[in-house]
Amino acid sequence: MYRIIQKRNIWLTISGLLVAVSVVFLILWGLNFGIDFTGGSLLEVRFTEARPEVGQVQDSLADMNLGSLLVQPVGENEMILRFQDTSEQKHEEVLEKLSGVNALEELRYDSVGPSIGQELKRKSLYAIAVVLIAIVAYVAWAFRKVFKPVASWKYGLAAIIALFHDVMIVLGVFAFLGNFYNIEINSAFVAAILTVLGYSVNDTIVVFDRLRENLPKSDEDFEGTVNTSVNQTITRSINTSLTTLLVLLAILFFGGDTIRDFVLALSIGVFVGTYSSIFLASPVLVVWEKLRSGE
Amino acid sequence: MSDNIFLKILKPSARGKLWYVFVLIIVLVVVGGLIDAGGVYNKGVDWLKTKTNDMVVLPKTKEIPFRLGLDLQGGTHLVYEADITAVDAKDRDSAVEGARDVIERRVNIFGVAEPVVQVNRTATGEYRIIAELAGVRDVKEAIKMIGETPLLEFKEKRAEKRELTEEEKAGLEEFNRQAETQAEEVLGKVLSGGDFFALAKEYSQDENTKENGGDLGWITEGDNSEIVGIVKDLDKGAITKDLVKTGQGYEIAKLEDKRTKKNPFNDEEAKEVKASHLLICFEGSLSCDNGLSKEEALAKITELKKQANKNNFADLVKANSTEPGADQGGGDLGWFGSGDMVEAFDKAVFAQVVGTISDPVETEFGYHLIYKQAERTVEEYKASHILIRTMTEADILGPQDDWKNTELTGKNLKRAVVQFNPNDNSPEVSLEFDAEGANLFEEITARNVNKQVAIFLDGYAISAPTVNEKISGGKAVISGSFNIQEAKLLAQRLNAGALPVPIELVSQKTVGASLGHESVSNSLRASLIGLILVAIFMIIYYRLPGLLAVISLGIYGVLILAIFKIWPVTLTLAGLAGFILSIGMAVDANVLIFERLKEELKFGKPLRSAIDEGFRRAWPSIRDGNFSTLITCFILIQFSTSIVRGFAVTLSLGILISIFSAIVVTKNLLVLIAGEWLEKRRWLLGVKNNS
Numbered sequence: 001m002y003r004i005i006q007k008r009n010i011w012l013t014i015s016g017l018l019v020a021v022s023v024v025f026l027i028l029w030g031l032n033f034g035i036d037f038t039g040g041s042l043l044e045v046r047f048t049e050a051r052p053e054v055g056q057v058q059d060s061l062a063d064m065n066l067g068s069l070l071v072q073p074v075g076e077n078e079m080i081l082r083f084q085d086t087s088e089q090k091h092e093e094v095l096e097k098l099s100g101v102n103a104l105e106e107l108r109y110d111s112v113g114p115s116i117g118q119e120l121k122r123k124s125l126y127a128i129a130v131v132l133i134a135i136v137a138y139v140a141w142a143f144r145k146v147f148k149p150v151a152s153w154k155y156g157l158a159a160i161i162a163l164f165h166d167v168m169i170v171l172g173v174f175a176f177l178g179n180f181y182n183i184e185i186n187s188a189f190v191a192a193i194l195t196v197l198g199y200s201v202n203d204t205i206v207v208f209d210r211l212r213e214n215l216p217k218s219d220e221d222f223e224g225t226v227n228t229s230v231n232q233t234i235t236r237s238i239n240t241s242l243t244t245l246l247v248l249l250a251i252l253f254f255g256g257d258t259i260r261d262f263v264l265a266l267s268i269g270v271f272v273g274t275y276s277s278i279f280l281a282s283p284v285l286v287v288w289e290k291l292r293s294g295e
Numbered sequence: 296m297s298d299n300i301f302l303k304i305l306k307p308s309a310r311g312k313l314w315y316v317f318v319l320i321i322v323l324v325v326v327g328g329l330i331d332a333g334g335v336y337n338k339g340v341d342w343l344k345t346k347t348n349d350m351v352v353l354p355k356t357k358e359i360p361f362r363l364g365l366d367l368q369g370g371t372h373l374v375y376e377a378d379i380t381a382v383d384a385k386d387r388d389s390a391v392e393g394a395r396d397v398i399e400r401r402v403n404i405f406g407v408a409e410p411v412v413q414v415n416r417t418a419t420g421e422y423r424i425i426a427e428l429a430g431v432r433d434v435k436e437a438i439k440m441i442g443e444t445p446l447l448e449f450k451e452k453r454a455e456k457r458e459l460t461e462e463e464k465a466g467l468e469e470f471n472r473q474a475e476t477q478a479e480e481v482l483g484k485v486l487s488g489g490d491f492f493a494l495a496k497e498y499s500q501d502e503n504t505k506e507n508g509g510d511l512g513w514i515t516e517g518d519n520s521e522i523v524g525i526v527k528d529l530d531k532g533a534i535t536k537d538l539v540k541t542g543q544g545y546e547i548a549k550l551e552d553k554r555t556k557k558n559p560f561n562d563e564e565a566k567e568v569k570a571s572h573l574l575i576c577f578e579g580s581l582s583c584d585n586g587l588s589k590e591e592a593l594a595k596i597t598e599l600k601k602q603a604n605k606n607n608f609a610d611l612v613k614a615n616s617t618e619p620g621a622d623q624g625g626g627d628l629g630w631f632g633s634g635d636m637v638e639a640f641d642k643a644v645f646a647q648v649v650g651t652i653s654d655p656v657e658t659e660f661g662y663h664l665i666y667k668q669a670e671r672t673v674e675e676y677k678a679s680h681i682l683i684r685t686m687t688e689a690d691i692l693g694p695q696d697d698w699k700n701t702e703l704t705g706k707n708l709k710r711a712v713v714q715f716n717p718n719d720n721s722p723e724v725s726l727e728f729d730a731e732g733a734n735l736f737e738e739i740t741a742r743n744v745n746k747q748v749a750i751f752l753d754g755y756a757i758s759a760p761t762v763n764e765k766i767s768g769g770k771a772v773i774s775g776s777f778n779i780q781e782a783k784l785l786a787q788r789l790n791a792g793a794l795p796v797p798i799e800l801v802s803q804k805t806v807g808a809s810l811g812h813e814s815v816s817n818s819l820r821a822s823l824i825g826l827i828l829v830a831i832f833m834i835i836y837y838r839l840p841g842l843l844a845v846i847s848l849g850i851y852g853v854l855i856l857a858i859f860k861i862w863p864v865t866l867t868l869a870g871l872a873g874f875i876l877s878i879g880m881a882v883d884a885n886v887l888i889f890e891r892l893k894e895e896l897k898f899g900k901p902l903r904s905a906i907d908e909g910f911r912r913a914w915p916s917i918r919d920g921n922f923s924t925l926i927t928c929f930i931l932i933q934f935s936t937s938i939v940r941g942f943a944v945t946l947s948l949g950i951l952i953s954i955f956s957a958i959v960v961t962k963n964l965l966v967l968i969a970g971e972w973l974e975k976r977r978w979l980l981g982v983k984n985n986s
Contacts, residue, residue, distance in 0.1 A: 086801075086802075086803075088435075088438055088800060088803065091803075092435060105807065106805070106807050107806070107807040108804075108805065108806050108807060109434075109803065109804070109805040110803070110804045110805070111802055111803045111804075112802045113374075113376075113801035113802050115376075115421075115801065116374065116801055116802050119417055119419070127930055127931065127933075130930050131926070131927050131930050134926045134927075134930065135923055135926065135927070138919075138922065138923055138926060139923070142919050187939060188869055188939070188942075190939065191869060191931060191939040191942050191943070194927055194930070194931055194939075195876065195927065195942075195946070197927060198923060198924040198926070198927030198928070199876075199924065201920075201923045201924075202880075202883075202920035202921070202923055202924055203920070205916070205919045205920050205923060206887070206916045206919075206920055209915055209916045209919055210916070213912070213915075232894070233890075235890055236883075236886050236887055236890045239836065239886045239890075240879070240882065240883040240886050240887075242832065243829045243832060243833070243879055243882045243883075243886070244876065244879030244880075244882070244883075246825055246828045246829050246832065247822065247825030247826065247828075247829060247875050247876075247878060247879060248825070248875075248876075248879075249825070250821045250822065250824040250825030250828065251818060251821040251822060251825065251872070251875065253821070254817065254820060254821035254824060255814075255817050255818040255821035255822075257813075257814065257817075259814070259818065259868045259869065259871075259872055262869065262872060263872060266872070266876070
């Protein structure tokens with residue numbers, strides 16, 4: 001049996017450091033919000049002959065007054081253009097001017113009015129808040145018969161601490177990626193965060209569930225019982241994450257471009273979620289119990 | 296004997312029940328397989344038929360395609376915002392619903408397969424209409440087509456303008472009384488020798504001038520007639536002795552200086568002229584339809600010039616001028632300054648002697664004769680003022696539109712046809728309403744007898760006839776001043792659907808077809824690689840149960856794909872990701888059970904009870920874990936971004952089916968296979984044999 005809970009200070013320190021670093025990243029760089037949130041247009045084109053230089057494209061569109069035009073070459077022959085104007089008329093004019101530079105094919109065009117972006121931000125925060133509340137309520141209800149030595153709502157709160165930890169780390173990684181690799185946060189990212197919430201709580205519940213089963217019949221103290229429960233579920237936790245990660249990583253490396261960021265967020269979240277269910281949520285319960293009993 | 300079999304089927308043993316479940320699973324798999332791979336099966340039937348020379352003819356199945364989202368097959372996602380400010384709160388839902396129907400009809404005409412057009416009301420009360428057009432090649436054309444949908448509204452005169460309530464009236468009077476008191480106070484300070492500049496800065500409520508001590512600069516009568524009216528009889532430096540009430544409030548004004556206005560470029564005195572004119576237009580000049588050639592027009596006006604004198608000029612204008620309204624006004628232009636008229640006219644009239652009639656002057660409107668009646672210099676006044684504002688009813692009531700929307704809108708339109716007015720043969724467009732529209736039209740006309748009812752097209756009143764009597768039968772006529780082509784076009788546009796409320800495109804997401812195909816094939820290949828890796832892992836780690844789990848996952852795959860097809864679930868990339876993640880969850884359920892089973896076996900339990908115990912004890916974990924994910928999914932489905940919703944729908948369906956596959960299918964297979972032979976080969980279960 002691994003002495004996981006007994007070494008809890010190590011794990012709590014690691015988690016604390018990771019969250020702290022993430023917070024620093026978020027403060028330093030913030031999140032790189034995409035047009036889903038900020039409003040604006042994104043145009044992806046493929047040049048069927050040779051891809052022109054970025055400067056050439058910028059020059060050809062210079063007098064169009066598009067508002068903060070960003071041109072970024074991607075893949076072999078593709079190019080992504082971002083600009084502020086969202087009118088259909090400007091979209092057509094841009095395509096016309098670009099075709100003047102070289103023959104091309106339009107792959108994707110997104111335009112989001114600023115009010116929609118604001119609404120998405122509000123909705124995302126709302127959705128995350130509702131998910132959190134629903135999960136705490138469910139966990140508190142599922143563990144309602146477990147009273148001693150830790151109250152049932154504390155299981156919910158421990159799960160939330162683990163969730164907070166997972167989400168912060170994913171956000172921190174994306175603040176980093178946004179700053180250095182220009183990876184943007186879009187509405188799919190919100191879905192990824194929400195899924196990580198569900199997944200992480202799933203993992204945590206499985207551990208707590210075992211604890212709930214062991215507590216009445218255990219002759220160990222609380223710390224020992226928690227450690228036994230974590231050990232009994234650790235293989236399952238790792239195997240489950242491993243299989244999920246196998247699929248996610250396959251999509252990440254071989255899958256389509258459009259969902260890559262989404263899958264990346266999920267992969268990080270699943271990994272961190274598994275870590276937190278073993279090394280964070282359960283140790284936190286033990287810390288609480290020790291505080292209560294005054295040790 | 297037969298009785299015995301009958302009994303066995305009706306009251307099966309425990310083992311028999313297992314076989315029932317097993318058969319049920321097989322049936323489900325066969326049905327699911329036929330749905331998933333209908334095309335392959337049908338080809339097989341054909342092949343068998345030709346091979347056996349029509350001896351074996353199996354029935355064919357219906358081929359159901361997957362419904363692919365925009366990102367997978369290409370297409371566009373358009374979000375329109377409906378402007379419902381003119382619609383009564385209670386009618387908003389139905390008005391926007393009507394706009395939705397019209398857009399759906401439009402895109403159907405465009406030939407979009409299964410367009411999704413839906414109304415979405417935001418938390419802040421805005422109405423959005425979302426149109427998802429899959430497989431559209433020419434998005435530009437589609438957007439144009441929706442954009443061209445005419446907006447048809449029927450309005451009636453606002454019955455009565457809203458009057459002030461007693462309370463508001465009292466408030467208004469009180470406000471104005473206070474304003475007057477304050478204005479008198481300020482006037483007192485000014486008159487008792489206070490500094491005008493400082494007092495204006497402190498008290499004036501004209502935000503534009505107060506910082507400059509109320510200075511209005513040099514103004515003429517044309518710029519600000521109210522203030523000029525107040526100061527023009529004052530001496531330089533003098534201030535009004537009494538308060539002057541204007542439309543804005545109480546004015547205290549000071550005349551700083553006055554002078555004759557001069558042209559800043561040549562220092563000549565600026566002049567104003569009073570004149571009238573006679574116009575003969577010709578073919579080619581602006582808005583002319585008298586059919587005269589330029590030469591004919593010149594001949595005519597030269598003839599008129601010979602007859603004209605000061606006394607008969609107005610009559611000649613009334614009789615001959617082609618200017619609209621000249622027969623009433625006699626061509627009088629009143630006072631105007633230099634630069635107010637077109638250049639040629641301007642030059643001529645200012646050069647002319649007062650009291651004369653000019654020779655013909657050519658402008659873009661035709662030939663003019665100008666009678667210059669008077670000329671004067673322009674006085675300019677440099678003035679300052681202090682304004683204490685009063686309020687009027689309009690400030691409280693706000694602008695009141697004359698027209699208000701009725702319940703009848705473009706959605707009630709059944710048909711529009713071109714017809715000709717029996718009296719003058721001019722083209723008109725006749726509108727026919729649906730049953731609801733006919734009733735509404737009858738009600739509206741009934742309550743507006745002897746009043747106007749207007750038909751608005753794209754925000755403009757195109758026809759506002761006065762109702763003579765109640766109109767039943769659900770027909771109305773638009774008799775605007777249009778020609779036959781315009782009438783035809785209007786009827787065509789209306790027949791394709793008319794919007795009850797204005798809409799504006801606020802967001803667009805377009806995916807080219809080729810990007811869609813690449814994403815699909817890449818992601819499908821990636822998922823397959825992932826699944827094969829998972830299968831290998833499961834079999835190596837869990838051995839026989841792992842193999843059973845892989846089989847049960849296969850069955851899970853067959854069932855969920857069948858559900859995607861018959862539901863039908865729109866598959867997007869995010870949806871596929873949700874599906875793949877649900878496989879992870881399905882594996883998880885199996886893993887939980889097997890880990891539990893291994894533990895029970897290690898305690899030395901016999902195989903059969905270890906299986907039961909493993910499932911029984913794993914169940915709460917599976918239930919709680921999946922339930923919390925389901926909660927998340929349901930919230931995500933409410934969170935109505937289509938990409939997110941697609942993900943949540945497939946994930947939740949996946950979770951429900953995965954629970955079934957783990958608890959029913961895996962268990963059934965495991966129990967059926969468990970027997971004496973397996974008890975002796977426990978290594979197959981990943982556990983050492985009992986010693």
